[in-house]
Amino acid sequence: MTASPRRTPVYRRPTPDDLPLAGAGLDSAAVRARLADADARTLLMSLTMLTRDAGHLERFAAVCDPANAETGAEAEADEIRDLLSVVLTDPAFVPDPAPMTVGLFQQMATAYVREPVDAEFVPLLLEQCGFDRLPGAPELPTPEKPQPPDGFHVAVIGAGLSGICAGIKLAEAGYSYRIYDRNKDVGGTWLTNVYPGVGVDTPSHFYSYSFEITSDWPEFYSKGAYVLDYLRRCADGHGLRDHTSFETEVLSCAYDEASTRWRITTRGPDGREATEWADAVVTAMGFFQGSVRPDIPGLADFAGPALHTADWDPDVDLSGKRVAMIGTGASAMQAGPAIVDEVAELAVFQRTPSWVMPRRKEDLTVPDGALWAMRHVPYYGEWFRFFTYWFASDGNFVRVVIDPDWTTPGSVSEPSEKMRQWLLDYAQEELADRPDLLARVIPAYPPFGKRILRDSNWYRMLRRDHVDLVTSPIERVVPGGVVTADGKETAADVLILATGYKVLPMLDGIEITGRSGVALTDVWGVDDPRAHLGLTVPGFPNLFVLGGPNSAPNHGAGVNITAETQVHYVLQCLALLHTHGARAIEPRQDVHDAYNDQVEKALEQRVWSHPSVRSYYQNSKGRVVVSNPWRLVDYWTMLRSPDPADHILG
Incomplete structure (x- = not known):
């Protein structure tokens, strides 16, 4: 049996071999204009990797400094864009064909995230951020894979x-x-989960295979339909x-x-x-x-539709309906804000509150300039993927480790407490005019004890006049609604069971x-x-x-x-x-x-x-x-x- 050769990737990524950029609308001025909305830190990494000039890292260090997050170090960012637009379009520029050294790669990574990136991370970063398949990146040792026996x-x-x-x-x-x-x-879960608002709470640019990195995510946290399309294209492209x-x-x-x-x-x-x-x-x-359907007395007797988020029926019309949603986990936090404008009333039944990650920005759409950079600037997509990995993955590990000497309630260590205060500050900011809600949405357990969730306008949804957060335990379901332990009956036309998965x-x-x-x-x-x-x-x-x-x-x-x-x-x-x-x-x-x-x-x-x-x-x-x-x-x-x-x- 002859081993199958590697197929051409479904999602092609720009490489130094594509330079210089040429064609209508791709002179240096036009390219400079397109780079205006791209992330300056990531452009710096592309510039350094293409030129192999480590001096850029010190010269433009200000763009990577979190202290400049508000101003963006505009002068330095503009100069990076000026230099890179010339590199990308200059016919005389020839990228160094030799692989970059691991030392320079590590130096760049450390400068990018403004904290040490130890050598132990380098092989993982090269592979998982997609550098290992691009010219110019440090080479990784390839494990020996003997030929499978015939018929295996x-x-x-x-x-x-x-x-x-x-x-x-x-x-x-x-x-x-x-x-x-x-x-x-x-597609698995992305095929079967079609509830309103379904999407990733992992950054989109990281939620893909390292060997099929795509620049086509329309949002930094994309909806489920885009994830399903990605998986289908990968399956089809690889036969x-x-x-x-x-x-x-x-x-x-x-x-x-x-x-x-x-x-x-x-x-x-x-x-x-x-x-x-x-x-x-x-x-x-x-x-x-x-799906896990809750063992609530009377659930089978409910007169209207009872939809689990994992078994959603898109033909059920929620317009103008009184909706009772049971659960406040990941699917609830996406579905609730997605339907709140459609329903007449929304009662949210909460057993345990969840910690909610702050929204990074109001508009989570990927800017056109960033999309263009990912499609045309060598190494931009790979470095952007590294950035999301670094701060969304192992960067959180210190917050889940218990300090045996820590005694502050609600957290397990100093990093855990800092995380808790950050999340608490966000909740207080979002619910400043609703202290009644604030008292009910703060968990008693430390951050990361349960799945930490990304805010999809959850707090803002809870503040709406036609939304009620119910924390009294559910006693039973009746044909026309939900009865809680305090004796109150909440009328409902539709039940949404956001009660998790087996x-x-x-x-x-x-x-x-x-x-x-x-x-x-x-x-x-x-x-x-x-x-x-x-x-x-x-x-x-x-x-x-x-x-x-x-x-x-x-x-x-x-x-x-x-x-x-x-x-x-x-x-x-x-x-x-x-x-x-x-x-x-x-x-x-x-x-x-x-x-x-x-x-x-x-x-x-x-x-x-x-x-x-x-x-x-x-x-x-x-x-x-x-x-x-x-x-x-x-x-x-x-x-x-x-x-x-x-x-x-x-």
């Missing part, structure tokens, strides 16, 4: 973000593979549909020790069951596995049996899953669980990094298998147990284990089973290459 076939369960990533990378490595998805199309069985549910996966293969039972769109075989199984079902049991709905017929449910129980590195389980050879136990980066953005990192590890495990001429690989039990002991000890010092916190990150006994206790860079480094001594190869 991989089954992937799920065609969402992780499953698409797995399919693309398996194809690149030369594997035969098939993806199974119960839906009619790719995944030809390898995907849609409307097909995987019922069971059973390991056959005699053949060292997995017997997979599926049910297709016609309702018929079929048996297929695979040498390895990759589950890519995501953390959320369907997380446990993991891999729910699939019967998985490993060696000696042992069921995974017997190992994990209903809600106590554990895995080596969040991916593999002793006794289940060649089974890889993407988004498995304790692998979620709950301190910040990073599900896309997690997906790529775990898929990389899967391919490295398979490479190890082939190198040793083996057919099966699984972690040793003692290695698995030791790793999970480390996870438990680390989680004791993370905010998700704080006594004031109760969340879907935890199981019924309070053990944190979702969150990864490490920084993204730590987890990324752990998964670079499997240690043969940690595994059983057979």
